[in-house]
Every structure is written in C-alpha cells, then in structure tokens.
Amino acid sequence: MKRIVPIVALVVLAAVGAAAWQWYFSDERAIRSRLGGLADTLSMPANTTDIARVTRLAGLRKYFADDVHVRFGGQEVTSRDSLLALVSGWAPPPGGVTVEFVDVQVTVDPDGASAHAYLTAKVTGRDARTGEPTIDAREANVAMARRDGDWVLSSAESEDTLQKP
Amino acid sequence: MLRAVVGSHPRAALLRSAALVAAAVVIFGFVLKPVRLEGISMLPTYKNGDFDFANRLAYLWHEPARGDVVAIRMAGPSVLYVKRIVGLPHETVEIVAGVVLIDSEPLVEPAVVLKAPWTMPAVTLGDREYFVIGDNRSMAMRNHDFGRASRDRIIGKMVF
Numbered sequence: 001m002k003r004i005v006p007i008v009a010l011v012v013l014a015a016v017g018a019a020a021w022q023w024y025f026s027d028e029r030a031i032r033s034r035l036g037g038l039a040d041t042l043s044m045p046a047n048t049t050d051i052a053r054v055t056r057l058a059g060l061r062k063y064f065a066d067d068v069h070v071r072f073g074g075q076e077v078t079s080r081d082s083l084l085a086l087v088s089g090w091a092p093p094p095g096g097v098t099v100e101f102v103d104v105q106v107t108v109d110p111d112g113a114s115a116h117a118y119l120t121a122k123v124t125g126r127d128a129r130t131g132e133p134t135i136d137a138r139e140a141n142v143a144m145a146r147r148d149g150d151w152v153l154s155s156a157e158s159e160d161t162l163q164k165p
Numbered sequence: 166m167l168r169a170v171v172g173s174h175p176r177a178a179l180l181r182s183a184a185l186v187a188a189a190v191v192i193f194g195f196v197l198k199p200v201r202l203e204g205i206s207m208l209p210t211y212k213n214g215d216f217d218f219a220n221r222l223a224y225l226w227h228e229p230a231r232g233d234v235v236a237i238r239m240a241g242p243s244v245l246y247v248k249r250i251v252g253l254p255h256e257t258v259e260i261v262a263g264v265v266l267i268d269s270e271p272l273v274e275p276a277v278v279l280k281a282p283w284t285m286p287a288v289t290l291g292d293r294e295y296f297v298i299g300d301n302r303s304m305a306m307r308n309h310d311f312g313r314a315s316r317d318r319i320i321g322k323m324v325f
Contacts, residue, residue, distance in 0.1 A: 103241025120240040132213060135203045137244040161239050161246060162297065162312035165288040 027108045027151075031115055031144055034151045038063045039099045039121075046096035057088055062152075065145055069155040072138075095126035115151070117142040121158075196222055198321060200236060200245060206299030206309060207247055210234065210276055219245070223322035229253075229295060231267075232276075234323040237297065237314050247323060248311065249276065252296030260285035263302065279303035288313070295319065 023029055041059045048056070061084060070077040077083045104119040122137045138158045145154040172178050193199060197218040202211045211217070219236035229235055229250055237246040251265050251272060252258035258267060263280040265272040266287075283306040290296055293316035299309060 102243040103239070105240065118240050120244045122244055133203065135244075137239060139239045160312070161237065161318065162248075162310055162314055164312040165286055 027112060027115065027146075028106045031106050031108070031117060031151050032104055034063065034144075035101045035104060035117065035119070035142075038153075039101050042097075042099040044092040044096045047094060048092065048096065053092065054088065057084070057090075060084060060087060062150070065147060065152045065154045068153055071157045072140075073158060093125050093128055095128065095131075097123055097125040099123050113146045114154070115144045117144065196220065197324065198236065198242060200247065200323070202247055206301050207234070207249075208279060208301040210249075210300045211247065217247075218324045219321035220324050221321040224319065229316075229319055229322070231272075235295075235297065235319045236321050236323060237318045238320050242320055245320070246297070246310065246314075248297035248299055248314075249274075250295050250297055252290055254290050254292055254294055254316075256296075257287050257289045258285075258296045259287040265298070274300075276300050277302060281305065293317070 038060070041056055041063070044053060044056065061080065064080045064083060066080050067078070068080050068083060070083055075086075077086060100122045101119045102122055104117055106115060106117045108115040118141055119139070120137050121140050122135065125134045125136075126132070127134050139161055141157050141159060142153055143155040144151045146152075198221060200217050200219050202215045202217065203213060205213055231250055231253055233250045234247060235250060237248060239245070251274070252267060256267050257269070258265065259269070260266070260283045262282045262284060265274065277300050279301045281303050283302060285306070288296070290313060294313045295316065296312065297314050298311040302309065
C-alpha cells in the first residue's frame with residue numbers, strides 16, 4: 001500500500017502537468033490572451049491625454065486583419081483602416097473606461113487556422129455628472145484567423161440579447 | 166490563540182468549516198446567483214447599486230410567469246439583464262401610449278409608476294419567447310433595453 005501512494009501521486013502529477021502543458025500551448029489560450037490584450041488596449045485610464053489615447057489606439061492595428069468586417073449597433077466597417085479611423089475619432093469620458101471580454105467561449109476550427117469566439121463585451125465607466133459607475137454590455141460573435149502566426153480578428157458582430165420589434 | 170480559533174476539537178472544527186465552504190460554493194455557485202444591479206431601468210423596484218440574488222432553481226418545476234422579475238444572461242452569466250416579464254409565449258404584445266396590451270387587453274402593472282408614452286407595434290411571441298421590460302419607462306423608448314428573450318436565456322427569478 002505504501003509503495004502505491006508515491007506511484008499514484010506521480011501519475012496524478014504527470015497528468016496535471018500534461019494538461020497544463022497542453023493548455024499553455026493551446027490555440028484557445030492564445031486566442032483568449034489576444035482578446036485580453038485587445039480589451040486592455042481599448043481601455044482608457046482616467047484623464048488620458050490625446051497623445052496617449054492616439055498612441056494606445058495605434059496599437060489596435062495588430063489585433064485586426066486588413067479586411068476585417070465589423071458590424072456594431074447598425075454601423076458596418078469593412079477594413080482595418082476604416083475601423084481605426086472610426087475608433088480614433090472616439091473621445092473616451094474623462095473618468096476613463098475599462099473594457100473587458102467576459103464569458104468568452106472559444107471554438108477552434110479543425111484546420112487550426114480559424115476560430116470563433118462568443119463573448120460579452122463589458123464597458124465600465126463613470127457617469128460624468130453623478131460620478132456613479134456605469135456599465136454597458138453587448139454580446140458579440142467574433143471570427144478569428146491565424147495570420148503570420150498571430151491570431152487576428154477577421155470579423156466581429158454585436159448581437160442584441162433582447163430582440164426589439 | 167490557535168486553540169481559541171479551532172476549539173478543543175480541531176478535526177470537528179475543520180470538518181464544519183469544510184462543510185460550510187462546500188455549502189456556500191454550492192448555494193452561491195448553482196442556486197442563488199448574487200446580482201448587483203447597475204442602472205435605473207428597474208426603478209423604483211431596484212435602485213442603482215442594489216443587491217439581490219437570482220434563484221436558479223425557481224423555474225425547475227414551472228415556467229416563468231407574467232410579473233416575475235427575472236435575470237437574463239448575455240453570452241454567459243457574468244453580465245445579466247434584470248427585467249420584468251410582461252408577455253408569455255404565443256401572446257401578442259403591443260404598447261400604446263405607454264400602456265402594454267397583451268392580446269389587445271391592457272395589462273395592469275402596479276410596479277410600474279414611471280411611464281412615458283411609448284408606442285410599439287404588435288409582436289407575437291414564439292414558442293419559447295418571453296417579452297421583458299424594465300419597470301422604469303420614463304426615458305425615451307430607444308434608451309431602454311427591452312424586448313423578446315428566449316427561455317434558455319432566463320437563468321432565474323430574482324428573490325427579493
């Protein structure tokens with residue numbers, strides 16, 4: 001009995017190690033990490049200067065494919081340049097905003113070159129008048145493609161949770 | 166000091182603590198989901214910052230009913246809508262001058278005291294669709310998130 005315990009412990013340890021290894025180098029983890037990076041870039045700390053904002057937003061380029069297709073709240077954008085032009089005109093509130101992608105569900109296609117993510121985009125800010133926290137959230141379907149070894153967004157579409165007539 | 170914390174029966178204290186933690190994980194993870202409300206769309210029933218629980222077992226034995234305040238998930242349960250059910254599957258919902266009509270009959274809504282004269286064309290709900298609206302209808306209709314929600318998105322009934 002005493003001899004079995006270390007063997008079982010070793011097997012369990014090896015299984016946990018293998019699972020951790022597989023997870024660490026998986027496409028799913030890479031995609032989640034990429035989406036996390038995008039959310040961080042979109043977040044703006046309080047009182048961000050114009051130069052800091054433009055610098056941050058310039059970093060968005062690496063997250064999108066050239067021919068990215070984005071549909072959000074009735075607006076449609078069909079290239080990365082148009083998207084960046086649109087975003088650069090955005091003035092965040094003085095209190096800043098925090099963007100998070102939560103409840104992310106990733107499915108990697110069998111070819112390993114494309115993937116889909118279904119998530120909730122959550123934007124937390126502060127009301128300029130009352131100082132109260134504000135939350136806006138939208139569901140989104142995101143398609144991703146592997147380009148030059150990195151995962152980039154090839155399309156993104158927001159979805160209404162409650163269907164208005 | 167340690168004795169004061171664990172008492173004279175450390176094993177029993179440990180078991181009790183483990184049972185308490187396990188019960189908390191089960192209750193708050195699978196039965197009562199804690200919800201902190203943000204925004205004013207459910208005034209006066211809920212104020213901004215109020216705290217409540219969504220009972221995930223409420224609809225185990227019966228389907229959601231009109232008047233229930235329910236939690237509706239987005240992509241997952243981290244961000245929820247909290248709204249009141251006004252329309253049930255197969256019913257026709259219409260809003261005329263701020264009054265909700267169900268199958269052309271005005272709906273009595275005692276919880277709704279803040280109303281603007283919204284007007285929405287009639288919509289007939291599908292097999293597993295519910296029509297949900299917040300209690301605060303004083304804002305412009307376009308600024309209020311409401312509409313049809315499929316049954317599988319309703320994760321529970323608000324407790325208080």
